[in-house]
Amino acid sequence: AQKITQTQPGMFVQEKEAVTLDCTYDTSDPSYGLFWYKQPSSGEMIFLIYQGSYDQQNATEGRYSLNFQKARKSANLVISASQLGDSAMYFCAMNAGGTSYGKLTFGQGTILTVHP
Amino acid sequence: DAMVIQNPRYQVTQFGKPVTLSCSQTLNHNVMYWYQQKSSQAPKLLFHYYDKDFNNEADTPDNFQSRRPNTSFCFLDIRSPGLGDAAMYLCATSRSSTEAFFGQGTRLTVV
Numbered sequence: 118a119q120k121i122t123q124t125q126p127g128m129f130v131q132e133k134e135a136v137t138l139d140c141t142y143d144t145s146d147p148s149y150g151l152f153w154y155k156q157p158s159s160g161e162m163i164f165l166i167y168q169g170s171y172d173q174q175n176a177t178e179g180r181y182s183l184n185f186q187k188a189r190k191s192a193n194l195v196i197s198a199s200q201l202g203d204s205a206m207y208f209c210a211m212n213a214g215g216t217s218y219g220k221l222t223f224g225q226g227t228i229l230t231v232h233p
Numbered sequence: 234d235a236m237v238i239q240n241p242r243y244q245v246t247q248f249g250k251p252v253t254l255s256c257s258q259t260l261n262h263n264v265m266y267w268y269q270q271k272s273s274q275a276p277k278l279l280f281h282y283y284d285k286d287f288n289n290e291a292d293t294p295d296n297f298q299s300r301r302p303n304t305s306f307c308f309l310d311i312r313s314p315g316l317g318d319a320a321m322y323l324c325a326t327s328r329s330s331t332e333a334f335f336g337q338g339t340r341l342t343v344v
Contacts, residue, residue: 121275152332160321162276162335208275217264217283219325219333223275 119144119211121224129230130199137184138194138227140209148214151192152221153183156206165207168192170214199231236260239324239336246314246343254309254339256324265307266333267299268323276323282307283329311341319343 120143130136142151153165168176168183176183184193192211196203206228210221238257246252256265263284268276280289282301296318298310311318321340327333 154335160323160338160340162323162325162333164332164334167332217281217327217329218331219264219266219327220278220281221276221333223277225275 119146119149119213119222121209121211121222123209123224123227125227126225127228127230129232130196132201132231132233133198135195135197136199136229138196138207138209138229140192140194140224142190142192142209142211144211144213146213150212150214150218151183151185152210152212152218153181153192153194154208154210154223155203156208156226158205162208166194167218196229201231201233204229204231237324237326237334237336239322239339241339242337244339244341246311246341248315248343249313252311252314252341254311254322254324254341256307256309256336257305258326258334259305260326260334261304262326262328262331262334263304264327264329265301266325266327267297267307267309268325270321270323270338272320279309314341314343316343 149170151168155163166178182195206226209224266281267279270276279293300308321338323338324336325333
């Protein structure tokens with residue numbers, strides 16, 4: 118079984134600053150995938166970034182980067198140059214190796230508020 | 234341009250009255266998923282279809298059923314909704330090794 122823990126219920130950041138959202142995970146599978154999704158108030162889950170357990174380098178997608186520390190079992194999301202439109206709920210999720218990428222276990226989420 | 238479409242966006246149903254939520258996709262993905270997300274909680278997988286193969290999560294109540302008549306459509310049937318079934322229901326699609334795309338969800342209210 119997989120478990121995702123997000124310990125920050127809410128985070129605040131100033132516009133144009135960087136912010137880190139924490140995520141730790143637990144699994145006994147050697148192969149797994151880690152994902153971050155953004156959920157605005159409209160409800161849709163928007164895929165942000167993916168990191169495979171065997172990937173040697175940290176994933177990056179535009180302003181998003183994933184700080185993957187395998188030994189610590191952490192997969193923190195870093196958002197650089199925050200924008201007002203980044204205000205949303207952010208979910209860390211994982212899937213077990215060999216399962217479809219959409220078969221996800223989610224953390225409880227972190228609400229990010231970006232101040233002007 | 235919406236790729237995963239859920240209808241309706243908002244559904245109100247009576248306690249115990251069967252209700253069906255629908256999901257369609259234009260991505261031609263072979264896997265479709267249904268998640269339940271209660272207020273201020275994480276989404277929880279109910280079941281998924283891998284092609285035509287139905288995969289139920291162990292703790293999904295029998296009250297929840299699903300149908301996938303073709304690649305593009307998937308339905309969630311709640312046979313006898315209870316007050317505890319009020320939630321956002323999210324449909325998602327993916328290929329086996331690609332990220333999941335989600336619809337905008339259907340918010341279900343049970344009265």
